[in-house]
Amino acid sequence: MAAGERLFATQGYTGTTMAEIAHAADVAVGSLYRLFPDKPALLAELHRTMEQRFIEAMSQGWRSVDAYEDRFDPMIDALMKEAEAAQEIMPLYAMTRELVESADFVPGHAMIEAIKAQYREGRAKGAYLDQDPAVVAPIAHGMVEGAMRAWMMNPTAHRRRAVAADLKELFRRAFVVAA
Amino acid sequence: MAAGERLFATQGYTGTTMAEIAHAADVAVGSLYRLFPDKPALLAELHRTMEQRFIEAMSQGWRSVDAYEDRFDPMIDALMKEAEAAQEIMPLYAMTRELVESADFVPGHAMIEAIKAQYREGRAKGAYLDQDPAVVAPIAHGMVEGAMRAWMMNPTAHRRRAVAADLKELFRRAFVVAA
Amino acid sequence: MAAGERLFATQGYTGTTMAEIAHAADVAVGSLYRLFPDKPALLAELHRTMEQRFIEAMSQGWRSVDAYEDRFDPMIDALMKEAEAAQEIMPLYAMTRELVESADFVPGHAMIEAIKAQYREGRAKGAYLDQDPAVVAPIAHGMVEGAMRAWMMNPTAHRRRAVAADLKELFRRAFVVAA
Amino acid sequence: MAAGERLFATQGYTGTTMAEIAHAADVAVGSLYRLFPDKPALLAELHRTMEQRFIEAMSQGWRSVDAYEDRFDPMIDALMKEAEAAQEIMPLYAMTRELVESADFVPGHAMIEAIKAQYREGRAKGAYLDQDPAVVAPIAHGMVEGAMRAWMMNPTAHRRRAVAADLKELFRRAFVVAA
DNA sequence: AATGAATGAGAGTTCATTCAT
DNA sequence: AATGAATGAACTCTCATTCAT
Numbered sequence: 001m002a003a004g005e006r007l008f009a010t011q012g013y014t015g016t017t018m019a020e021i022a023h024a025a026d027v028a029v030g031s032l033y034r035l036f037p038d039k040p041a042l043l044a045e046l047h048r049t050m051e052q053r054f055i056e057a058m059s060q061g062w063r064s065v066d067a068y069e070d071r072f073d074p075m076i077d078a079l080m081k082e083a084e085a086a087q088e089i090m091p092l093y094a095m096t097r098e099l100v101e102s103a104d105f106v107p108g109h110a111m112i113e114a115i116k117a118q119y120r121e122g123r124a125k126g127a128y129l130d131q132d133p134a135v136v137a138p139i140a141h142g143m144v145e146g147a148m149r150a151w152m153m154n155p156t157a158h159r160r161r162a163v164a165a166d167l168k169e170l171f172r173r174a175f176v177v178a179a
Numbered sequence: 180m181a182a183g184e185r186l187f188a189t190q191g192y193t194g195t196t197m198a199e200i201a202h203a204a205d206v207a208v209g210s211l212y213r214l215f216p217d218k219p220a221l222l223a224e225l226h227r228t229m230e231q232r233f234i235e236a237m238s239q240g241w242r243s244v245d246a247y248e249d250r251f252d253p254m255i256d257a258l259m260k261e262a263e264a265a266q267e268i269m270p271l272y273a274m275t276r277e278l279v280e281s282a283d284f285v286p287g288h289a290m291i292e293a294i295k296a297q298y299r300e301g302r303a304k305g306a307y308l309d310q311d312p313a314v315v316a317p318i319a320h321g322m323v324e325g326a327m328r329a330w331m332m333n334p335t336a337h338r339r340r341a342v343a344a345d346l347k348e349l350f351r352r353a354f355v356v357a358a
Numbered sequence: 359m360a361a362g363e364r365l366f367a368t369q370g371y372t373g374t375t376m377a378e379i380a381h382a383a384d385v386a387v388g389s390l391y392r393l394f395p396d397k398p399a400l401l402a403e404l405h406r407t408m409e410q411r412f413i414e415a416m417s418q419g420w421r422s423v424d425a426y427e428d429r430f431d432p433m434i435d436a437l438m439k440e441a442e443a444a445q446e447i448m449p450l451y452a453m454t455r456e457l458v459e460s461a462d463f464v465p466g467h468a469m470i471e472a473i474k475a476q477y478r479e480g481r482a483k484g485a486y487l488d489q490d491p492a493v494v495a496p497i498a499h500g501m502v503e504g505a506m507r508a509w510m511m512n513p514t515a516h517r518r519r520a521v522a523a524d525l526k527e528l529f530r531r532a533f534v535v536a537a
Numbered sequence: 538m539a540a541g542e543r544l545f546a547t548q549g550y551t552g553t554t555m556a557e558i559a560h561a562a563d564v565a566v567g568s569l570y571r572l573f574p575d576k577p578a579l580l581a582e583l584h585r586t587m588e589q590r591f592i593e594a595m596s597q598g599w600r601s602v603d604a605y606e607d608r609f610d611p612m613i614d615a616l617m618k619e620a621e622a623a624q625e626i627m628p629l630y631a632m633t634r635e636l637v638e639s640a641d642f643v644p645g646h647a648m649i650e651a652i653k654a655q656y657r658e659g660r661a662k663g664a665y666l667d668q669d670p671a672v673v674a675p676i677a678h679g680m681v682e683g684a685m686r687a688w689m690m691n692p693t694a695h696r697r698r699a700v701a702a703d704l705k706e707l708f709r710r711a712f713v714v715a716a
Numbered sequence: 717a718a719t720g721a722a723t724g725a726g727a728g729t730t731c732a733t734t735c736a737t
Numbered sequence: 738a739a740t741g742a743a744t745g746a747a748c749t750c751t752c753a754t755t756c757a758t
Contacts, residue, residue, distance in 0.1 A: 013187075014193070017730085017731060018732060018733085019731075019741090027739080027740090028739060028740040028741055029732090029733085029735080029740080029741065030733095030735085030738095030739065030740055030741065031738080031739060031740075033732090033733070033734080034738080034739080038732075038733080039731095039732065039733095053737075067748090088181025099271070103208070109327075112734080115345035116722090125726095131345050131348070132341065132345060133342065134256075134329065134332075134333075135326070135329045135342050135345045136345065136349075138325040138326065138328045138329040138332075139322050139325035139326050139329065139346065139349060140325070140327025141186075141321075141328075142320075142322050142323070142324045143318050143321050143322055143325070143327070144321070145324070145325075146317040146318035146319070146320055146322070146324075147314070147317065147318050147321070147323045149313045149317045149320075149321070150313065150316075150317040150318065153313075153317075154313075158327075162311065162314065163314050164213055166310050166311060166314045166315065166318070167314075167318065169308075169310070170315075170318060170353045170354075171312075172351050172353050173352050174349045174353040175349075196747085196748065196749085197748080198724095198748085198749090201724090206722080206723090207722060207723045207724055207727095208723085208724065208750080209721095209722065209723055209724065209750090209751080209752080210721080210722055210723075210724095210751090212749090212750065213721075217749080217750080218748095218749070218750095226750080248721080311744065358750080360564075366704065370653075372551070375751085375752060376752075376753060376754085377720090377752075377753090380720090385556065385718080385719090386718060386719040386720055387614075387719080387720065387753090387754085388717095388719055388720065388754095388755080388756085389717080389718060389719075390719065391754070392717075392718080393757085395649045396753075396754080397752095397753065397754095422566045438552075438619075451744080452572075452611035466686075481600050487706075488707070489703050489707075490699065490703060491685065491693075493684070493687045493700050493703045493704075494703065495687075495749090496683040496685050496686045496687040496690075497680050497687065497703070497707060498683070499679075499683055500678075500679035500681070500682045500683025500684070500686070501676050501679050501680055501683070502679070503679045503682070503683075504675040504676035504677070504678055504679025504680070505672070505675065505676050505679070506671045507645075507679070508671065508674075508675040508676065511671075512671075520669065520672065521672050524606065524668050524673065524675065524676070525672075526670060527666075527668070528673075528676060528711045531551075531666075531710050531711050532707045532710050532711040554726085554727065554728080555727080555728065555729085556727085556728090556745095559745090564744090565743060565744045566729080566744085566745065566746095567726090567729090567730080567742095567743065567744055567745065568743055568744070568745095569729090569744080570729065570730080571742075571743075575728075575729080576727095576728070576729095599747080617751055714737080
């Protein structure tokens with residue numbers, strides 16, 4: 001999977017052959033097919049894992065603070081830090097859109113669901129605006145993706161902090177009741 | 180191009196052959212290659228056109244109102260209306276990410292630039308928050324994409340209005356000074 | 359035809375398209391097809407012309423001297439001079455072997471026939487060895503081709519003279535009775 | 538390679554598809570590409586092999602006699618015998634001229650080099666004329682090619698002997714000092 | 717007569733996938 | 738379980754040739 005991540009991210013999905021991945025991973029092609037039924041499945045698995053990492057980081061940040069009003073801040077910090085760590089494989093994240101449409105796996109879906117749950121929770125506590133989580137979650141997700149895009153255009157530590165700061169303010173203004 | 184839009188959107192990029200497109204368009208394969216140097220170029224052109232349509236609609240909505248504070252509303256209405264019109268080819272929009280990496284064309288870039296210009300203008304008038312347009316624009320773009328995604332999950336007219344209403348409020352709270 | 363010569367010689371037969379030739383000649387593709395039934399026919403025509411030029415030069419040299427014993431010398435000079443003039447299109451000459459097999463035209467045939475006639479004439483005069491012209495002519499032709507090849511490997515004026523001198527001596531020793 | 542030889546020789550290079558060769562050889566197309574990077578490479582390999590066979594035969598004949606003055610005779614016999622054995626694929630030999638221009642492989646080059654070495658050796662022994670081997674070798678090679686051509690025009694055993702006899706005499710007269 | 721856009725058969729090549737070893 | 742040679746379907750792209758204008 002490490003080999004797949006690296007190669008897909010640098011050469012693109014179509015631009016990478018199963019043979020290359022097998023070679024980079026020092027296994028035989030046949031062994032690859034023992035772990036993943038086919039090429040799309042490998043990409044899907046890669047994406048799933050990556051998404052899971054983001055969700056994990058996000059949730060951890062989220063739960064690290066009591067007041068729902070302030071939970072976005074550590075959440076965003078955690079996400080941006082994760083993005084920085086995953087920097088060289090971020091293209092994978094943007095990539096998958098078309099390619100994983102096949103299976104039951106829809107890229108971004110799991111993360112949106114996680115956001116939806118968080119929003120519901122905060123709204124129940126009266127901390128967030130009374131809006132439809134099914135609408136708000138994809139939008140919030142889009143905001144995060146947009147922020148990451150902004151950072152990727154200029155991937156310095158300084159910019160990362162600036163982007164995070166802006167995103168925090170926007171989240172607060174957009175979703176928090178008391179803002 | 181109409182044939183390409185339709186087929187790519189329904190069968191995916193890889194799932195569609197140049198021969199199919201040529202056949203659907205009632206021309207010879209060679210003629211396709213007379214207009215587009217290769218398959219990625221056709222997809223890029225399709226995407227460019229689609230993006231242009233969105234930018235056009237957005238700008239028109241934007242300029243239809245004087246007060247900058249209120250410009251988001253018609254803008255969002257225009258975008259959502261456009262999305263509804265383009266409903267069956269919307270997958271194209273999400274698709275292109277990986278595929279057009281080759282050329283000088285980056286999907287979403289043109290739209291983000293347009294949003295950046297709008298934000299700068301409104302900020303100069305003192306109507307919008309004093310934040311970096313280079314950061315705000317991708318985020319706003321992500322919000323729109325998220326909203327469209329929310330709508331695509333449940334593409335009814337009723338939902339469209341609900342999504343538009345939520346997005347309007349979020350934009351206002353997030354970006355407008357007087358909010 | 360000038361365009362064809364140049365392009366075939368530089369880019370090879372397969373590497374040159376009819377469109378390129380037409381463009382270089384500042385005519386339309388259709389017009390090319392008005393003059394030559396197809397691509398091989400154009401190459402054949404080119405080769406025929408080139409061969410004719412060599413035959414012409416050879417014959418002129420040949421007839422410029424009375425004694426048959428001495429006729430090879432001016433003949434070889436004329437041929438080498440022609441080769442130098444045609445230097446940049448010489449690849450054409452080597453090329454055609456496979457490609458013109460189609461038509462009734464066989465590259466080299468006309469030249470071999472010319473040599474055969476010359477040999478017969480000289481043999482009738484008792485100046486040349488009593489050998490089968492049908493065997494001697496292709497061999498003599500091969501000698502000329504070999505000499506041209508030797509020169510092409512190192513296409514300087516000095517080498518041209520050296521090659522010509524060697525070839526003259528070999529011809530004399532090989533074919534002339536009194537040698 | 539046997540399939541390639543046969544098909545190229547009968548149908549020409551362009552007239553033969555990789556699929557045909559694969560089918561004739563009872564392997565899959567992909568397996569062909571496992572052995573030869575592309576079509577020209579296959580032709581080049583075929584030619585190389587064939588040339589090697591001729592060089593082998595030539596050298597063997599050459600070394601079968603002590604006196605340098607007499608070495609041409611067995612050499613020519615060996616070459617003509619080889620040509621007869623390879624009769625049906627001889628077209629291959631004439632073909633390659635244009636097609637193998639790509640690689641570092643130049644048809645005929647290896648054989649010319651072999652002849653050059655032989656000539657140098659014989660000249661050092663004082664048996665051959667004192668001429669530049671770099672010039673003589675291509676010419677001698679041309680003589681052999683011409684003789685083979687003469688034979689191919691009328692490929693009977695009787696003619697083969699006649700051609701061989703003439704070629705021997707010409708070689709002796711042309712290159713041997715004592716002649 | 718000249719044009720050159722349109723044609724579409726056809727070829728080379730790739731590569732995901734299999735399966736005998 | 739691991740291997741990787743063999744497979745061959747399938748795809749993109751080219752280009753000689755035609756023919757309506």
